[in-house]
Structure formats: C-alpha cells, structure tokens
Ligand SMILES: Nc1nc2c(ncn2[C@@H]2O[C@H](COP(=O)(O)OP(=O)(O)O)[C@@H](O)[C@H]2O)c(=O)[nH]1
C-alpha cells in the first residue's frame with residue numbers, strides 16, 4: 001500500500017507574512033511537496049497567472065463550486081471569496097505526495113474539522129508592533145482599515161491553540177527553515193511508525 005502524503009497547512013494572522021514565506025519555500029525549489037492552488041474571486045494582479053497563482057473565478061462560478069461541494073474549505077476575506085479545491089488535495093495525498101496549503105485562519109479551522117490528521121503550522125509575528133508595521137508597509141490598506149486589521153489579528157492570534165506548531169516569522173529565512181524542519185520531522189515520525197510495524 002502506498003503511504004498517504006502529508007497535508008500541511010500554513011496559516012496565521014493577516015499581514016504576518018504567510019504569502020512571503022510560502023513563496024520563499026516554493027522558489028527555493030527543494031521542496032518535495034505540491035502547492036494547493038486556491039480559487040478566488042479577487043481581481044487578478046499584474047504578473048499573476050491564472051492556474052499558477054490562483055484559479056480566478058467570477059462570484060457565480062465560485063458559488064457553483066460551493067454548491068457542488070468542490071471546496072475543502074472557503075472563506076470570504078476582504079470582500080472576496082477564497083477556497084481550496086478539494087479534488088487536487090485528495091488526489092495528491094492518495095498518490096502518496098504531500099500537499100501544502102497557505103490559507104487564512106477561518107479556512108484553516110474548517111480544514112482542521114475535516115482533516116484533523118493534517119499538520120497545522122501557525123505563523124506568528126515577533127510582536128504586535130512589528131505586525132502593524134508589516135501591514136502598514138505592505139501599503140495596501142488605508143489607516144481605518146489597518147486599525148480593523150489589527151483588531152482582527154488579535155482575535156486570530158487566539159486561534160493558535162488549535163495548531164500543532166507555532167513558527168515565528170522573524171526573518172523569512174528563519175521561518176522557511178523552521179517550516180521545512182517541521183515537515184522533515186513529521187516524515188521521520190511516519191517512517192519510524194511504519195518501520196516498527
Ligand atoms: N481560507 C482561504 N484563504 C486563502 C486561500 N488562498 C489564499 N488565502 C488567504 O487569503 C488572504 C489574501 O490573499 P491575497 O489576496 O493573495 O492577498 P495578500 O496575501 O494579502 O497579497 C491571505 O491571507 C491568504 O493566506 C484559500 O484557498 N482559502
């Protein structure tokens with residue numbers, strides 16, 4: 001029997017650096033896990049490729065995916081839908097390969113309900129001031145929105161207790177190395193259990 005792959009979920013509060021860390025992991029090219037490309041209704045940004053960065057959908061198309069139970073999880077975030085197509089996740093795991101999801105916390109909680117065997121990694125900021133300055137520096141939000149996001153971030157940080165690991169995103173390199181070390185150690189655990197059968 002083929003060993004099933006690992007489901008790895010990277011999540012954490014808005015602005016902590018999930019997208020940055022995920023893109024650093026995948027651009028170094030040594031990872032052996034697959035990336036779960038999300039579906040979204042948000043506008044495609046310059047340089048983004050449909051089917052590589054996201055599957056860009058209309059609201060009607062996305063709502064059809066919800067109705068037809070094609071999503072492992074989904075959420076509405078800042079006015080747009082984001083969700084994980086379930087088919088690719090299932091097929092990848094059944095083929096014995098690992099799959100990596102980078103999603104916000106509400107979605108991660110839904111995955112935890114449906115697939116509790118996953119490895120849930122919560123990215124934390126070094127401190128709240130640094131989180132605020134990352135949100136400010138990203139330059140995508142006006143100041144009332146920033147205040148709202150910070151309030152939300154505090155709520156989101158409370159969800160840390162549902163996770164298996166916390167990784168501080170102090171520098172991107174450190175965070176990448178810690179995430180890769182967790183995945184490696186989870187593999188060693190599985191091999192040891194299988195060896196002892
Ligand atoms: N629940 C959920 N969140 C997602 C998914 N894909 C991306 N996200 C999250 O949606 C948020 C916004 O992503 P994006 O629009 O790319 O903006 P940016 O990361 O702020 O540049 C980020 O927190 C992502 O982690 C998904 O499939 N499901």
Ligand SMILES: Nc1ncnc2c1ncn2[C@@H]1O[C@H](COP(=O)(O)OP(=O)(O)O)[C@@H](O)[C@H]1O
Nearest residue numbers: 014015016017018019020134138169170171172
């Ligand atoms: N380790 C880090 N040190 C300093 N700035 C960071 C770090 N990680 C991410 N950032 C910056 O913080 C901002 C938010 O990162 P982003 O990846 O968009 O967060 P998220 O996907 O969690 O919302 C971006 O401007 C990014 O360049």
